[in-house]
Amino acid sequence: MTMSASYLCPRCGARSSVSALTWRCRECQGPWDLDYRAAPVSLASLSGRTGSLWRYEEALPLSDPHCSLGEGRTPLVRLTDTVSAKLDFLMPTLSFKDRGAVMLAELARRLAPRRVIADSSGNAGTAMAAYCARAGLDCAVYVPEGTSPKKLEQIRAHGARLVVVPGDREAAARAAREAAGEPGTFYASHVFNPYFLHGTKTYVYELWEDLGGRLPDTLVVPVGNGTLLLGAALATAELYEHGLIRSRPALVAVQAEAVAPLAEAFRAGADELTASAPVRPTLAEGIAIPDPPRARQILRAVRESGGTFLTVTEAQIRTAQLDLAARGLFVESTGVACWAAISAAPRTGSAVVPLCGAGAKTGLAAR
Structure with missing residues (x-):
């Protein structure tokens, strides 16, 4: 393991060793960043490398994986003259x-904890269950009641212990965080642990490679806890710093109108979340996060990129899912949010939207 990396709190500057099972800053309770400097990736060197996200080894804080399932290198297909879609639902567990x-999972395998726990609205849980199975790790996944039965079945199939928590997504997160304090526990939080962000940043490295060393003018990204957006921000910063792109694309963040705390804070010009509003039901369950721990980082990343926030209605989500299905792409309702947003508010120049989860996970949105 690359031990030169360490956890760093972006709020108060506290540090912790990566080898410690500290899932958040002990001083201010905030999520960790990773104090790690990626090396430049040579476009010419990529020919003949492994056909997974691990081909960008210079940019990753871990190398020589033992629990890979061939993830990454998903197709990029054109939807219109200016908008392309990256089919990230074509992953081993059917989501980005x-x-x-x-x-x-690779970090946990090397730390050898007694058990791994995760919390999720479904997709992160199924992914952690699968990769922990691959790594031979004991895993428990906390999910809120109302999670798609198909996702619950997938988690169980991978051998993880399923803990269904009464209440919403935040209730599941609280239960998992309480359990994370038990000795010998690795909390595989896709929100608090920055290694997750260094995995999602490969989404942008793949775009950069597929587009011949450039990026689109706009990256449209769904945002709940912001893990894909923050990974994208990491990648664009690294590529720009290394002189591998001339400018950074605008980051356009998409939320469901029913649960849009970040969009509201952005429009208010706030650096943090404004007063919490009632959470309404939404088809986009994967981004229905009322209080994302990395809110300040998400808002800053969007502003610094020259991007904005867009929101979509439930009707737009339904229409977008049917529209993509008519084009041969069956995507879960959360995963169509970006296509719904960019269809309603087209951007100048080129744009890429991620199709993040397979429709087989949830079925067709109720009309």
Whole structure:
């Protein structure tokens, strides 16, 4: 394991060794960043490398993986003259969460804890269950009641212990965090552990490679806890710093209108979340997060990129899912949010949207 990396708290500057099972800052209770400097990736060197996200080894804080399932290198297909879609639902567990889950499972494998726990609305849980099975790790996944039965079945199939928590997504997170304090526990939090973000950043490295060493003008990204957006921000910063792109693309963050705390804070010009609003039911369950721990980082990343926030209605989500299905792409309702947003509010120049989860996980949105 690359032991030169260490956990760093972006709020108060506290540090912790990566080898310690400290899942958040002990001083201010905030999520960790990773004090790690990626090396530049040579576009010319990629020919002949492994056909997974591990081909960008210079940019990753771990190398020589033992629990890879071949994740990454998903197709990029054109939807319109200016908008392309990256088919991240074509992953081993059928969602983009595999990018970060493999990093957490690989880290846990090397730390050899007594058990791994995770919390999720479904996709991160299925990914962690699969990669922990691959790594031979005992795993428990906390999910809120109301999680898609198909996702619950997938978690059980991988051998993880399923803990269904009464209440919403936040209730499941609280239960998992309480359990994370038990000795010998590795909390595989896709929100608090920065290794997950260094996995999701490979989404952008793949775009950079597929587009011949450039990026689109706009990256449209769904945002709940912001793990894909923050990974994208990491990658664009690294590529720009290494002189591998001339400018950074705008980050356009998409939330469901029913649960849009970040969009509301952005429009208010706030650096943190504004007063919490009532959470309404939404088809986009994967991004229905009322209080994301990395809110300040997400808002800053969008502003610094020159991007913005867009919100979509439930009707737009339904329409977008049917539209993509008519194009041959059956995507779960959360995963169509970006296509719904960019269809309603087109951007100038080129744009890429991620199709993050397979429709087989949830079925067709109720009309």
